[in-house]
Amino acid sequence: MRYLRALAAIIWKDLRLEWRTGEALLTPALLALLLLLVIIFALPPGVARMEGVFTASLWTALFFAGTVGLSRSFARERAEGRLWGLLLAPVDRSAVFLAKGLASFLFLALVALVTMPAFFAVFGQSLAAPLWRWVVLVGLVLLATSGAGTLVAALAAQLRAGEVLYPVLLFPLLVPVVLAAVHLTDALLAAGGWGEARAWMHMLILYNILFWGVPYLIFEYVVEV
């Protein structure tokens, strides 16, 4: 009970901070839309309609924009000993990870919610599959991303030039998730269901368990002063 209250308090605080700064929501959403523009201008005419181009563009932009927001998650706890303030909470320190991770997931989901329709519209792509399948797919991909992203953000915040290093540390970890996202998106666009890509769905779930389970267990070591 006390655990859940502390968890809710941290999420509330992050939402409040976000409301005042827009770092994890506004900036990534704008970046994703800018990337969409750049991609569309860079592609030769006609190529945008080719199979696979939409999927690649969508996920490249989302992952890239997402890391910008994710890295802020712990960067803003750095100054004034704020992280100590969280660690002094009378609950197990995994609560800090879960709260930060869930807040990041919420921001990522909102960014996707705002920008994905633009991608579908600009590429002239129809949904091709029931909406709930898209929600499940995007939800699982972003959940795994925010789990790994939060852990690496906590780590990078303690490194010299951590913000620069952040994407270099995170992307190799995320590759399995990116691969799954791409294959499952293609499956949805082609068949309207998981179809052949069912194994990728299993892998996506596996990496969700991994990227939330491992940090949950070892977070105490990540933030030790």
Next chain:
Amino acid sequence: MTRRVDGRRLLDAVTLAIQPGQTLLICGPNGAGKSTLLKVAAGLVPPTAGEVLYDGRPVSRWGPGVRRRLGTLFHESLLYDELTVLDNLVFAARLFGVDDARRRAEALVDEVGLRLAAREPVARLSRGMRQRLALARALVHQPEVLLLDEPFAGLDARWTAWLTERLAAERERGTSIVLVAHEWRWAWPLADRAAVLVRGRVECLVDVREWDADRFGSEYRRLAMPAGSAGEAGTETGGWGAAGEEARS
């Protein structure tokens, strides 16, 4: 307890005890390990050797709930610049599971004289206002133990008087207070005992009732600014055995 970082001894065999309703004043020159001592006591930094005990039981075996009993003020304010004064306090109160967090936060905002600034972001506060807010944050969950690093820093005469009064009241209620102060004379009237920390060692621990401030002052100067052989001046004073033998890591 001992705390080493990368082979450097920041705290060396420090043994200090404090009873409910007592105040311990710790002073020492820059780099003596005062802030590290508080961080170890708060459980933020694990000791390399030795233990921090609450009610005779190691902190490591209390579980996270024990932190509910601690109020801390560090050199760093622990505040979020972009959040308002009130939001900062409400957050701290909720984090510690205080019932009716908003009412408690509002009451404290009034007490530290920030009512008019309650909806201002912390970034706009002056140094003294920040310090008052940081103090309010330390007190928000009515802790049993207060660990305060330089609580008087940045406060003017009026608020210094307020803090002295407030800490005296806390002591009446049975709160244990550890005060780290460079400007120790402010804190002297509040203290029961006073310790001098030099290069990570407790060099002197005295009972405030038996010593007057001037005698402590000259002793402190002698220890903090040693001429010649540094660190050799350590004398154990009073019955409160300081500097125990070093525990093995």
Next chain:
Amino acid sequence: MPTTRPTRLQTVLLAIAAPAVVFALYMALIWAPDERTLGTVQRIFYIHVGSAWNAYLSFLIVFVCSIGYLLRRSVSLDALAASAAEIGILFTTLTLATGSFWARAVWNVWWTWDPRLTTTLIMWFMYVAYLLVRAAAEGEERRGRLAGVFGIVAFSTVPLVHFSAIWWRSMHPNIIQPQGGTIRMNMDPEMVVTMMVAVIALTLVNAALLSYRVGLEHLSRHAAALRERVRLEVEY
């Protein structure tokens, strides 16, 4: 106090590893028969498999030592993890290079975005990132702790490399396949023996390298500690 002279373990490992490599090379290049369709190029395979196995092994060492370090905070475990990561990157590079030569001869391309190849490249990036974490962390304790955490999560890519060729249709040859409880080798028995010898020889090289690298790590830490002590003496 660490010394610059080789320890007995280092001397012994080097003395075994050196002739073992010569022997393995003899078997791979001369003794083993030619492959029917691929011809003599196939002999790269022995070094390739040996390197790949040692890359996995090194990263497993990093993983285990990382867990151990977080639990025990022993400096030796941290030194071992740091050393194994570097050697693992070396073997991964060898795996990628030998694989690339083979691909040029057999597939007629230096590189293709096959799952196995791609995941191996990612593994390489992963452990370069691990070394970056080490380089960017300040203070020995913090470096050990953060590297320990990263060493644990980084290992999540390693099984992916291995199973990628099995799970997803990969054009990477699969020589060793489980079949109804036993393992089937799609190879001539003499080739199997040669492969085993190459794997063992390169594992010995790995062990020798590791022992020297760990020794070096301890020396450099000792030097850093001495430097720190001098600095403190000057300061006070």
